[in-house]
Amino acid sequence: MMFIKLEWKQMLRSRWMQMVGVLFTFVFTAIVVIQQMALPETEGFSRQTASFLNLLLFLLPLFILTIGSMSVASDIESRWLSLLKTYPLTMRHYILGKFIATVFAFFLIVIAAFSVVLLLGGFLGGVTLPPVFIFITVASIFIFSALSVVVGVIAKTRLYALAVALIIWSLLLLLISYALMAIGTVVAGHVLQKITVVVIHLNPVEWLRFGYLLFAEQASVLGPSYFDLIAFYNSTLGNIVYFAVTIAWVIVPLALARLLITRKGKEA
Amino acid sequence: MRKIILTLMFWLTLSLSASANLQQQIDEAEPGATIEVTGEHSGNFLITKPLTLIGKDATLRATGMKPALTIDNTQDVIIDNFKVIANQRGIVVKDVDNARIVNIAASDMLIGIQLHRSKNIELAYNSIEGTDAHYAKKGNGLALFQSEDLHVHHNQITKVQDGIYIEEIQGIHVHDNTVTNSRYGTHFMYSDAGLVENNTYERNVTGLMVMMVDGFTARYNTSRYHNEMNGSGVLFYDVKNATLAHNTISENRLGLVLQKCDTVRIEDNEFLVNQTALEATRVDDVSLVMNNTFIGNILTARSDKEGVTLYANYYDDYNGIDADGDRYGDTPYTAYSSFGQWMVRQPAYQYFVASPSVELLTVLDQQTPVAQHMLVDDKPQMIKNEAHMMGINYAQALLGGLLLMSTLIVWRKGSKR
Incomplete structure (x- = not known):
């Protein structure tokens, strides 16, 4: 508990974290308010909804992966972790502490952004923050905080962590999608569809996007090719599987991080 | 003198209402007579002469798989204000010239009103509600075939296969109807000189579907919330010489599809x-x-x-x-x-x-x-x-x-x- 408090305090004191908070709040608010003024009110998947979702998927993973991973890598680089090992602190607690502190810090940033949106939106007649959007935001903080801890453990220095975080971010956000689109030009449609289904489960960005469309009842936007997939995930079993996979996306990286850091400790 | 005879006839027919068998009343009525109907009547009623049926809190219930009411090979018929209950088809109109079918409330049937080879027909202010079954197991709200000069307006149709199905019709004006939760709101096939205006289509698979038509105008309609897997607000397939103007097409998966x-x-x-x-x-x-x-x-x-x-x-x-x-x-x-x-x-x-x-x-x-x-x-x-x-x-x-x-x-x- 003490370690979490300490980490949380360090995160909040970090200038980078403060800048990220201001930047995220500014961009998020600007997009929401501009779209609110420019577009008619809708109930379906619109450009406004797509902007919200893309902003979330672009910025949150980027900030969480870089800040979270550098926080862990900094401990390794500065030998703060070696010092911590002399205290009665297990690596499981260390990993969990880092993860929880990152999650809390980003919760605070997101709440700040949402509250500014509500405040300014209130002066424009009111904006809507759908519960599904909030759920996906929370899920993305959990998933990418867990991933950031693994990246931090893999990296030896802060710069290395930053580079790895950026590579992973661009892979998950852009490069895998472009690779899939390129594959689609040489394979049959049903093959592309099957590969895409696999990628949805293996790429947390796609998983969260798919989850948003699914729970917002807008999955038809994905088109008739994915009818069976959507029908399954709309069932009770599908919902359970969705939550199980989401939890796995948090637990597996944390377990991996613990395994790697323990192995690193032994090697050292 | 003619006026007095007509008035007497009217009161005579009125006095017969509700008591005698409806089919018997129809058969015995003079061409051009008006029958006022009250209460519920079960059977498969047939009109083959000019006649006006006016319902006063009246229900026509079909027996078996046949329609509740068939109007066959006649002219100048008015059917006004009936509740219709049928397993398959509510009302069938065949080879009729000049008819008005208005204020019909039909529910849980396969097809609300079906029209064949008829001319100068007005279908208005009808309310048709199908079932929650899959589209493949449902029929159309208004199914119109091989007819001319039709006027379809102010109908409320929901939960059917196609709200208004139009096939091989020459000259039809479809306006101020609302079709929701169906497969297609209005479905044109091989029909020329159609005018569709001021209709509202919501939450169907496709709002307005126009196929293999030469000469068509749709204006001032609203088509929205068509977001199913194959959903679209308006779809034109193999259409020639058509105009789509002043419509509002919003919140659909595909707004307008031209093929x-x-x-x-x-x-x-x-x-x-x-x-x-x-x-x-x-x-x-x-x-x-x-x-x-x-x-x-x-x-x-x-x-x-x-x-x-x-x-x-x-x-x-x-x-x-x-x-x-x-x-x-x-x-x-x-x-x-x-x-x-x-x-x-x-x-x-x-x-x-x-x-x-x-x-x-x-x-x-x-x-x-x-x-x-x-x-x-x-x-x-x-x-x-x-x-x-x-x-x-x-x-x-x-x-x-x-x-x-x-x-x-x-x-x-x-x-x-």
Whole structure:
């Protein structure tokens, strides 16, 4: 508990974290308010909804992966972790502490952004923050905080962590999608569809996007090719599987991080 | 003298109402008589002469699989104000000239009103509600075949296969109807000289479906919330000489789909917040999309390599300026998007619609040479964009303010030494 408090305090004191908070709040608010003024009110998947979702998927993973991973890598680089090992602190607690502190810090940033949106939106007649959007935001903080801890453990220095975080971010956000689109030009449609289904489960960005469309009842936007997939995930079993996979996306990286850091400790 | 006889006849027929068997009354009535019907009548009633049936809290219940009421080979028939209950078809009209079927309430049947080989027919103010079964197991609200000069208006239809199914009709005016939760709102097949106006289509698979038609006009209709897997607001397939004007097409998966169309004019419509506003394949170069307003659509237009001509439309995502003040942008608007074209060729690509990677790709598209000649509007309209100001929501502003203050306090407290 003490370690979490300490980490949380360090995160909040970090200038980078403060800048990220201001930047995220500014961009998020600007997009929401501009779209609110420019577009008619809708109930379906619109450009406004797509902007919200893309902003979330672009910025949150980027900030969480870089800040979270550098926080862990900094401990390794500065030998703060070696010092911590002399205290009665297990690596499981260390990993969990880092993860929880990152999650809390980003919760605070997101709440700040949402509250500014509500405040300014209130002066424009009111904006809507759908519960599904909030759920996906929370899920993305959990998933990418867990991933950031693994990246931090893999990296030896802060710069290395930053580079790895950026590579992973661009892979998950852009490069895998472009690779899939390129594959689609040489394979049959049903093959592309099957590969895409696999990628949805293996790429947390796609998983969260798919989850948003699914729970917002807008999955038809994905088109008739994915009818069976959507029908399954709309069932009770599908919902359970969705939550199980989401939890796995948090637990597996944390377990991996613990395994790697323990192995690193032994090697050292 | 004629007047007195007619009045006597009327009172005579009125006195028979509700007591005798309805079919017997119909058979015994003089041509041109009026029968007032009350209460519930079971059977499969048949009219073969000019007649007016007026219901007063009356129900016609079909027995077996036959229609509750059949009007066959006659003229000048009026059916007004009945509740109809049937397993298969509510009312069937065959080979009739001049008939009015109005204020019919039919529910839980397969087909509400079916029309064959008839002329000068008015179907109005009817309310038809199907079942919750799959579309394949349902019939049409109004099924109209091989007829002429039809007037279909102010009907409310829901939960059927096609709200208004029109096949091989010459001259039909469909207006002020509302069709919801069905497969197609109005479905035209092989029917010429159709006019569809002021109708509302909501939450069907497709709002207005027009197939293999030569000569057609749809105007002032609203088609929205068609977001199923194959959903679209309006779909034209193999249509010639058609006009789609002043319609509002909003919040659909595909706003307007044009497939294999010749000489089609799409003008003065509003395309609002659709996933894809316009999809065109095999459209001739005479067809024109002009003076429309495109606001808030994720993808404005996509097409096959033949494209579609865009002219003087308004696009809310146009970035150009109007330096010469002629109310048109000085640089062309490009609706082209590589991704949009891929989606036309390979539906599996649709998974990526509006994804982060595609958003970036679309921005890059604007710089590519191919973007200069496909789906380009050389004269995009510049309209003053009206902001949607709706007053102040004090509760939300207060909540936001309190939440922000709390967050800042927690942040400050958490970071204190």
